Amino acid sequence: MKKIIQGCRKRQRKSQKKLYKMFYAYGMSITLRYADSREQAAEVLNDAFMKVFTNIEKYDPNRPFKPWLRQIIVNTAINQYHKNQNKLQQTDLESINHKPARKQEVLSGMSYDEIIEMVQQLTPAYRTVFNLYVIEGFKHKEIADTLDIAVGTSKSNLAKAKKNLQSIVEKNFI
Known part of the structure; x- marks a missing residue:
């Protein structure tokens, strides 16, 4: 795992792809709960992974990775909610x-x-x-x-x- 994270910090596509594949199912299990559809869940997850790759330098390798990733995914889902809030109609x-x-x-x-x-x-x-x-x-x-x-x-x-x-x-x- 450390090697993959180091590769992601160096912007290596191969490492990013490995990390994405390792945590795709986990991420989808979170985003599906927030999304209207599987397509929207995948979109939120992809946005979250972009944030992960962009901000991987902020990750502390002495701490567990999964909770850090989870927080980014949940925050991204919340951001998606805020973006769509104006379009929402509560019934x-x-x-x-x-x-x-x-x-x-x-x-x-x-x-x-x-x-x-x-x-x-x-x-x-x-x-x-x-x-x-x-x-x-x-x-x-x-x-x-x-x-x-x-x-x-x-x-x-x-x-x-x-x-x-x-x-x-x-x-x-x-």
Whole structure:
């Protein structure tokens, strides 16, 4: 790994390609949660890798690489959210009668791809807050500061994201 990083610092294409291949799947698993589609996730990931290669000098080789990369990927996804924020329209999902039972059974039977597909159905605002809170472990204050929204908006978006995900699951699986 150190050799690959050193090669990336020297702008060696071969090393950059190796690093990209090593962490492509890991990066996609992150970007898919923030993106509307696989194509958008790949675009965000490619942008993130460009930032990695541009800023590889800032990486401290005495620290683990993966968390450094993860932070760049998440920040790039957030930047993409900010770019598209003006285009976004938040829509409320119609109220659906809640069907009880079988939830645990259904959730345990879902594949990773099915879960990602459902998360991608959320509006970008809901999806971003959901990912930052549930997956990345951000606090609402951190989310509010990062996305330049009110703390109450962060909490509201998370609640609506959870409600919408529940409706999506019920519509598709129950």
